[in-house]
Amino acid sequence: MRPAVAAMLLVVAGMMLSTAPVVAASPDLLPARDAFQVSAKLDADGITVRYRVADGYYLYRDKIRFESDPVVRGKPRLPKSLTKHDEFFGKSEIYRGEVVIRIPIRTHDGEQVTLTAMSQGCADAGVCYPPSREVLALTAGGGEVFPATMKRSPSGKSLIDALGGKP
Amino acid sequence: MQKPAQVFLVVAVALSALAAGLYFRGSGERVSTTVTAPPAAVMDTALAGLDGRKAKLSDWKGKVMVVNFWATWCAPCRKEIPEFIRMQSRLGPKGLQFVGIAIDEMDKVKAYAQEVGINYPLLVGEIDAVEVSRAFGNELGALPFTVIIDRQGRVVRTELGGTNEAKLGPVVEPLLDAPAN
Structure with missing residues (x-):
């Protein structure tokens, strides 16, 4: 009875599909590092930091902070943000898509700066990620740099110090 | 029943099963219902309580626990917290124990707990608390993340993302009726 065999296969397929999410707890969410990819480059007139925020994710503007070694005096110039109306936080300024931030400083060829980029964001799916710190070792004229290694624990200042400010 | 009707019935049931499977898959829930024993080290990780004293999850052994990882930010x-407060009031006397683990600053947690009237214990941590949530299967370290532990200390359900009384109640209430041993 071929139709019955086909039907049984459909039953099995249905059961497998219904149990699929139980096997993997979060198959559809990206790790923070992929959801909020950061890179930076150092040129003669300053640092350009680029965040590539994946579709369906956003970064909070007031959670973007930088530290550098040696300390650079240039104030980061953040681009125009979007206003999100949040049930709990009221109006929040956020970024989606590509975010290009300029930190104007004067450098000479071959100069090295270690930049720590701090950020915090959420997914529209209804989860938020803990604040992240990514360390970028920049050399003037050396091109675009991505974070070197996976770092779960932040070094130096505490994770919460990185957050600062109000929620 | 005649053969064509029989085949029709089987096919209809099969299609419903397939549709149900697709429906639940498409609902986007990030739930695991695999029953596991958490590593003892996780239950014994000491985190700071709001009163300054350290506490660990194993302190509430024998209760049905709902462990909620969260943050004020x-x-x-x-x-979801107001629903947890209601559930703790309603089911606490039957042996339900919510425990909140905040990935946050102590001062902000204290202020928020007072503001909304959280009626269950809160522990506060940083990377150590994120690691506890990872040990329960929260690989991304994202929030909120909620774990249900039965009276025997087994993890019966984890959920990443917001949850509520309607989802937790049917899981928790039968566990409250089960004996501790």
């Missing part, structure tokens, strides 16, 4: 976390 996490909007979806704030949304």
Whole structure:
């Protein structure tokens, strides 16, 4: 009875599909590092930091902070943000898509700066990620740099110090 | 029943099963219902309580526990907390124990707990608390993340993302009726 065999296969397929999410707890969410990819480059007139925020994710503007070694005096110039109306936080300024931030400083060829980029964001799916710190070792004229290694624990200042400010 | 009708019935049931499978898959829930024993080290990780004293999850052994990882900076976390407060009031006398683990600063947690009237114990941590949530299967370290532990200390359900009384109640209430041993 071929139709019955086909039907049984459909039953099995249905059961497998219904149990699929139980096997993997979060198959559809990206790790923070992929959801909020950061890179930076150092040129003669300053640092350009680029965040590539994946579709369906956003970064909070007031959670973007930088530290550098040696300390650079240039104030980061953040681009125009979007206003999100949040049930709990009221109006929040956020970024989606590509975010290009300029930190104007004067450098000479071959100069090295270690930049720590701090950020915090959420997914529209209804989860938020803990604040992240990514360390970028920049050399003037050396091109675009991505974070070197996976770092779960932040070094130096505490994770919460990185957050600062109000929620 | 005649053969064509029989085949029709089987096919209809099969299609319903397939549709149900697709429906539940498409609902986007990040739930695990695999029953596991958490590593003892996780239950014994000491985190700071609001009163300054350290506490660990194993302190509440024998109760049905709902462990909620959250933060004041996490909007979806704030949304579910009033439901947890209600459930703790309603089912606490039957042996339900909510425990909140905040990935946050102590001062902010204290202020928020007072503001909304959280009626269950809160522990506060940083990377150590994120690691506890990872040990329960929250690989992304994202929030909110909620774990249900039965009276025997087994993890019966984890959920990443917001949850509510309607989802937790049917899981927790039968566990409350089960004996501790």
